[in-house]
Amino acid sequence: MLLWLPLLMASGCKVIKNYSPDKPFVYKTDIKLRTDMRTSEKTELISRMQNQLDDSLQVKWVRKGFKQILNKPAVFDSSYAVNSIGYLDDLLRAQGFMYGEIKWDSTLTQVEDQQRVTVNFDVVTGKVMRFDSIDFAFRDSLLQEIALKNREKSILKKGDTYSKEKISLELDRILNIYRNNGYLKINRDDIYAEVDTVVGALIDPGLDPFEQIRLLEEVQNRRNNPQIDVVFRQKGIENPEHLQQYHIRNVRIFPDRQLLGDSLPVYRDTIVRDGIQILRTRDLFKPSFLVRNNYIQPGALYKQEDVYRTNNIMGQMGAWQQVAVDLLPVDSLGIVDVDINMYPAKKQSLNIDLEASRNASDVVTTSNLLGLGLNFGLRDRNLARQSIQASTNLRFGIELGNKGQIIQTFQTSLGQNFTIPKFVAPFPIRGEKNLLSSRTILNANGSYTDRRAFYKVQALNASIGYDWTNKKNRNWIYSPLNIEFVRVFSTDSLQRLFDSIPNLRNSFNDGLIISQKLIVLSAWSRSNKVINLKIGLEESGGVFGNIKSWDLQARLSRYLKADIDFRYYINQSRSSWAFRFFAGMGQPYGKVVDTLGNITKENNLPFFKSYFAGGPSSMRAWQVRQLGPGSSRLFGSTNADRFADIQLETNAEFRFNLATIYGIRVKSALFTDIGNIWFRNNRGNPNLDPAVFRLSKLYKDLAVAGGTSLRFDFSYFLIRFDWAYKLKDPFYSNFNNGWFYNLRPGNGQFQLGINHPF
Template identity: 40%
Template sequence: MGLTFHKLPFRSFLFFALLALFSSCSVLNFTSVKNYPANKAFVYENKIDLTGNISKDEKKRLSEELVNYWDDSLKVPKIQQFGIFYKIKNPPVFDSANINRSVSLMNAYLNSQGYYYATFADSIRIDTVKDQIRAKVSMAIEAGKNIKIDSVSFQLGDTTLQKLTKEVEASTLLKKGEPFTKSLISAELDRLVSVYRQNGYYRFTRDDIYAEADTTDPRLLQLTLDPFKQAQIIADAAKDRRENPTWDFTIFKRPTTDSARLKQYYIGQMYYYPETKMTDIPDSLLKRTDFLDTTRRGITMRYKKGLFNYRPLREHTYLRRGSLYNENNYFKTINTLGQIGAWQQVDGRPEIRGGDSLDIYFFLVPAIKQNFTVDLEGSRNTADIGLGNLWGISTNFAYNNKNVWKSAIQSLTTLRTGVELSLLTSNQSRLLQTFLINVGHTYAFPKLIVPFKNWRALNRLDNKKTLFSVNGSYVDRRDFYQLRSLVTSWGYEWKKGNNMWLYKPLNIELYAIDTLDGLRKLFVDNPFLRTSFNSGRVISQSLSLIRNFKNASNPDKSHYMRIGIEEAGGIFGLISSLRDEVYRYIKVEAEYRASLKMRKTELAYRAFAGVGYNYGNDSTRDKTLPFFKQFSAGGPYSMRAWGLRQLGLGSSRRSEADTTSNSYRDRFGDLQFEANIEYRFPLTSIAGVKIGSALFADIGNVWNIKTNSLDPDAKFSLKNLGRDLAIGVGTGLRIDFSYFLIRLDLAYKVKDPARQYNNGWMDKFQWSENRANGLKVNNYALQLGIGLPF
């Protein structure tokens, strides 16, 4: 028996929309009060209503910040529980005298943001519920006009400082017409101090510079004997101050008697202590004389055991002897050495020597050289058709050496073995479905090993690495295929700002596949699959970019972008002897994630698109990508209402044609689109373990991009996109142990392209349904995963 819904597609979302609405209902309707003062007015609610001629984003920002400036005695100690319930515990007794203190605090904050003409109006409402006397305080604020910057000038009183400032004046943060805030002035002063300290002014600090605002209207300084004209000038100035207030700003250097503050310093000798212990005191190390010394090019390495070579220190030093002290390069040297991995902590100390020389001392604490880890992973999905009810178990062994050949080279050796087990009770279903084993080894050299040298552009890159890796694997998909592979690559990784780049100029992959009886039977029914399951070689190059950043105007919103492109066979496929041996294709992927953190909740969303095109001429592999390069959807991290690799292709039902429980149903395609949205909220906390939940929706599918006459519904077509898109919604539990998170998601198929009625939309709620061929299919999936899905 099912619960019938209206057949219009959008009505299918009604139930889930109500769930989301319920979670965002009026807070007060689900608020309880504990330990309140009986028969005395207490603070039950505070509210701010901000108005004024300000933008929507600015209003939202100011409103969120003003909440923090209520006087402590007017703040409501409210705790959220189970996502929709709130509890007020020990509310303060209401005293109207505290409102004036709140006005003072809020006005001071608005002044810091450039609003000097705000007006405040408070109101108080008293509600009585049994013995609770609830005081609801509202504050109506008219922000007024924001002060704008009219002009900026610099008077440093020093010829060199004035010249440096003039050179970077175009980069000033104080632009004519921009809104004034104290934080903006502070940022401009920090910028100037940074410029000076990058040009040798080691002792120049923020205390040596300040900004002064001139609020006087120049018209008021005009002398006139006509009282009517003077009155008009005053009236005009007052009107402009109300409608378009502007200030002039001047940056000054404070007078000082210490001439060293205005002296430019040059790099002298640099000393490295690469074997420093965590308990060592730098002053004691500087006095010791029992070190062995190695000095080259102005760099001295002091050591006892000889655990490190001199070269990685020199290659990651961005200061040069005899050059002006540059604070950015000083910290870049410290950060880069700390990111290599050979040292767990790096500190520095500049010391003035003589008149204008600056010796630099670096103290490096070695990381544990070798470590061995073992990880156990598990996953489950119960969205079965055939083999959908699977447990996945894998064990990962890893050995890491952080200082190979004493050169700070990282080496990682991994062994991974795992199985997929079928939990079906059918006699036709084997318990062990998949067995895999993988062995890999990677070297990470802490520099870019390139044939050309002295390319200055490389010095502007951060966290540079050269990567060499070798991986071998064996996968046994019982009754269907056995896959052996050997993959080796040479690549470069570097970072520039928020961008992380990875370029592999050479990637060689060798694959050998043995097709077993189960797969050979599938080839008879679907010859199109044969082009995907072929032995072959991949000789490719790839480039990927990952970018992480936060909104400048809203630091609570973070973004992640990934773009990758891989090209195979473009060069080696032109060699006649290799033409029939290598795959020739191009593959592009793009992913975007965003997260908006609110006070206690989070809204996260993701979009992914990928496509691959096989442009080879070999008749045995000219239709699609090899299956180990194709896309798939479904499982704990993708389209959670479907089992692992169980969605697609398009609206094809061909994989459901065989109703036997042990049939092969994995689905791979050349094109994938997916979008996800998730609203995360806390439920409770038990013994320090945070328990949260989420409401989510997934939409997407996988397609082929070339026509298969035996399965035309598997091909991507814009006109069929609405029909082919799958939609799943659900909720779940998140158990956060801080060091790892266990996730249990229950998802439901709102729209399944494989449904043969109502264009795939659900028209009545039912946990399972029977296809036309009698195959029983679940409309839900229970997914167990580790960590967040995105």
């Protein structure tokens, strides 16, 4: 509250300039919407209505610093409201509300010499119109055949809510289908949507009286249950070239164009592969690589999706800074020539970066770091003349601590990464051509971590991974082989913890992991709502553990691990809601050699694979790795890192804008974090029973944080200052279930973060 309340109060300071004291001016416009729509849909419609109002009723406050300024407000005139009713009615009809009712009134408030007018609109939408039937009636037989063949993919469904936007999207869908069937030039001038109105038939003077009675009855029924029929047709005036199919004739690739050139390029040679011409001035790219990533084939029927796909795949490769596909149609022959113009980027670069970050485990990295880092990176964008991305990174980092220890962790690492823009496998992978993108990732990394006063860790990691995106825009990441070896050097402080908590020793063993990983990423958006879903699966020892020579000194960890991360966003013009739910669990099932050389049952995940909570991206009222497990008090007298096999967490934020200062957007948020980590069992120690996950004591174990944030948005990154309180601390669950224990204004937790926490 100390962070955001003064700013919020300041942001509410409003100043009105250059108004006429003797004339009433528009100060505010309110819209009251009465409808059966859901709250989110209602909010969105109100926002659209505000933008639909007459310009003079759209009160435009401008932020300068923490002030809101209204300059030259419009003098009020009732005609503005009358015009706005017409605009609002058009919007309602476009959204399918045919029998709405709109009224308006105004109130005048005198503030010193200001005559402030508030205009109020009362909008009753009535019942929404729905689609009854959708049909196609194109005169051209081939157009009709293609439309009917693809009608199951129609955006319009019987019973769905009518809107002009949906009609427009359906027209775009039909045009895209035609453009993927050779119709290069067809556009909105060639097709249209005809909507059926029964009322139009009533004005026919020759209409039979009985038919008129029937239509009047149908009009009344439609008023109670509004429905509409839609037929897609060809327009009367036809352009012959728009209604002919085109085939590809010549395909030429120019892989090394120059953005700025004083003279015409002199081509070194022209190579022909699979009927495709490659004209180059330098030997920068392999012809086979260029042909493999081109989807436009000579002699084939023109397909718009092949053009887009070629452009996107080439453009996403780091070897080029710009890619453009030019189409050169010859209407008289029904053919099109294609030129693929590509402008190379600089081949190599050296970067030195200072960053603040949290790096969470994924397919190609295994570290978890929060704090400051200095990176030295060398990058090659076109290794082996095939746009293979090679990067070498040297990193030094520190992790910020607490309880008087400024630097909690020091880490250094050296890594090498190769990204190959295709699948590299001992056998051909079927269907690769049907993917939107595919690549192979090779990674090797070595690191040294010094967790001051507790332990030192040496880690080596090597992996191969495949990353691809299918036509449903779903991203898959699969690592068939991931090898990690970790060696732990304990300190006297850690040994003393082992003596007080013997089971903790099992969490800090040397570890060997030979695993497989799978990550699936999906995203959906509709209107102002966005959903992101990430599912991760990992196993170690189940497959490669059967190769005895790989199990060095019986140290191979065997476990299964799965987690899910669900995120939901509702975006408004000046604010947004963000929600996240995370659940993860690991199940070890092998044997392990402890630091004393004893072979014991593997009761927990390796500590570098375990779950933890706290920090700027998790439970923000706790320092990183300082929450849990469960409601156990066994760790309370130490600041030892807490790791566990199970994690549940949910987060919610209300994000809003405060002001813009010198081009920097100042934002804030109110947030809450709920969750914890747990053991699966007590590991043979009854004192760890409170740390074990049990559904019956979930409420007791859950931690709850609440707080606020001050954020500076620089567009390309965001700096976040979070201040959070422990609203419910499971460590004190015996005192009112931990609610508000020792809660004081200054007893909060500060977190520094980069970008949004989720």
